[in-house]
Every structure is written in C-alpha cells, then in structure tokens.
Amino acid sequence: MTKILMDTDPGIDDAAALALAINNPEVDLELVTTVAGNVTVDKTTINALKIINFFGKGNEIPVAAGAEQPLIKPFEDAARIHGASGMRGYDFVGDLPKPLPETAVQAMHRVIMASDEPMTLVATGSYTNVALLFSEYPEVKSKLTRIIAMGGTLGRGNMTSAAEFNVFTDPDAAKIMYQSGVPIVMVGLDVTMKALVTPETLAEIETMNRSGKMLHDLITSDGDQSEAGVSIHDANTIFYLLHPEFMTTKKLWIDIQTEGPANGETVADIRGAYHDGKTNAEVCVDIDAEAFNEWFKAEVQNMK
Numbered sequence: 001m002t003k004i005l006m007d008t009d010p011g012i013d014d015a016a017a018l019a020l021a022i023n024n025p026e027v028d029l030e031l032v033t034t035v036a037g038n039v040t041v042d043k044t045t046i047n048a049l050k051i052i053n054f055f056g057k058g059n060e061i062p063v064a065a066g067a068e069q070p071l072i073k074p075f076e077d078a079a080r081i082h083g084a085s086g087m088r089g090y091d092f093v094g095d096l097p098k099p100l101p102e103t104a105v106q107a108m109h110r111v112i113m114a115s116d117e118p119m120t121l122v123a124t125g126s127y128t129n130v131a132l133l134f135s136e137y138p139e140v141k142s143k144l145t146r147i148i149a150m151g152g153t154l155g156r157g158n159m160t161s162a163a164e165f166n167v168f169t170d171p172d173a174a175k176i177m178y179q180s181g182v183p184i185v186m187v188g189l190d191v192t193m194k195a196l197v198t199p200e201t202l203a204e205i206e207t208m209n210r211s212g213k214m215l216h217d218l219i220t221s222d223g224d225q226s227e228a229g230v231s232i233h234d235a236n237t238i239f240y241l242l243h244p245e246f247m248t249t250k251k252l253w254i255d256i257q258t259e260g261p262a263n264g265e266t267v268a269d270i271r272g273a274y275h276d277g278k279t280n281a282e283v284c285v286d287i288d289a290e291a292f293n294e295w296f297k298a299e300v301q302n303m304k
C-alpha cells in the first residue's frame, strides 16, 4: 500500500487520475488538495469533491482548497479545454461533502508530518501549493519519498512551443519545486501525448459500469477526439506510481525558465554541462501506450 497525497486542479484528466487513485487497492489516498489551474480554485475544489463523492468516499478522503492564483504570474485558466465548470460532460448528483477548514498547505503539512512513513506527493496541477508548502514548512521535504508531477516536456509545449500548461501556469512555483531537493518524477508531454486513450478503449469503458460511463462522458465531452485517441495526461502519474516498468526514464537536471517568450519551459541539462553531472528529476521519456490502455480498462472494470 503506497500512501499518497494528490495536489490537483480538476480538470477532466485530473478527475481520471483521482478516480484511478481512489479505487486502486494498492493506493492509500490520504489527502486531496486543490489549486487554481484548469479553472478557478473554488471550481477545482468542487470538482474534486464531486469525484470523491461519486465513489462514496466523502467521509474518508478529505479535500483542502489551496492557492487562488500563481505565485507571481497572473492566472490564466484552461476552461476552453475542460469547460466552464472544469469538468464538462457529466451531471454529478447528490450533496457534496465540505472541504476542510484548513488551507491546502496547512493540511499537507499536518498529514505529511503525522504520517508514520514517508509519503508520495502526486501533483497534477500547477505547483503553487507545493512551492508554498516547501517555503513555509521545509521540514516536510525529508518526509516525502518523491513527487510524481505531471508537467513539462523535453519537446514542444502545449501552451507555447516551449511550455506545457502546468509549468506555464506557475513557472516560479515549478522552479521552487525543482530546486527543492525532493526527488521528482517528471511525467510530461513526452509520455502523456503518446499514451492516448484509443476510441476502442473509450467505447469499452462507456458500457462497462457507472464509473466507465462517467469517465467516458468527461473524456469525450469536447466532441473533438482524433482517430488516434485522447490524452488523459494526469492519469499517467498513477500509471507510473503503480507500473513504472511500462515507462522509460532518464535522470536529468531540469531548470525552469521563468521569463521571456519561453516562460514555463522545462530546460533539461541533457549534456550534464551545467550542474556537475547532478540530476534533480527522473524524466519519463517513453511509455508503452498499449499497456496504458489495457491497465486503464482493467482499473475502470474494478471501479464501482
């Protein structure tokens, strides 16, 4: 059983990542924290609660709301991709549980320090909460085994030609996280754009069970799927957590560009030229896309 915290901005692919983490018996999801990203933090918090409630875990998995905006850069959402609510495509019914009265940073600090074993932090939004946590409570760093973070790219970005959305949203936070000394697994576009959920997989999960129907409806809600399939970026973090054998990784030093036209770029020191051969990240560079699809279907099959 791996104890994790998830810091997230649901977001359709965040919802898929949450569903996978909530339902896998090997994962002990102790806390969900939310951040502004795909939509504003009031909406990402409601969306996290909706997913947790959908799986009947409202009394077990607490949610704490976090940063309303990036550290320095003005906030820009991605509602054009995820819909105005952030989780377009499915009507969640029922009263929602309340978020914790603590902030995300306070709750993360409390849960990490109270844990009897080091925890894994899975980050699928911008890293604003993580940066604030490390700045305010640096003692948590030694109690984290690693951060598995969706974000960044060694190739082209999806916001600018240089920058991926999560890093682009708050580059200053990404810089703090990458310089924190906590081991980071970078799950970037290099793998998430390869592990496309195929139309066949989507057709299968649609009729599998209520969870499959919900995930299908969210994932296909923009009605604009290519024949090759759809990326559910954030779900790749949980795939890595449980099946690192299906990813190829490279140890690299990642620097974050925090200004100019390449703001938010994850710059890899591929020649080991600038950091004395030291590395700060294990970067996912390849993935078995078929194994990802098979795993995703099997996980959905086991959901309620």
Ligand code: BDR
Pocket (backbone or CB within 6 Å): 011, 012, 013, 014, 038, 078, 081, 124, 125, 150, 158, 164, 165, 166, 233, 234
């Ligand atoms: C990332 O950006 C967000 O829109 C997604 O939820 C994902 O975390 C992909 O670039």
Ligand code: CA
Pocket (backbone or CB within 6 Å): 008, 009, 010, 011, 013, 014, 037, 038, 124, 125, 234
């Ligand atoms: Ca996300």
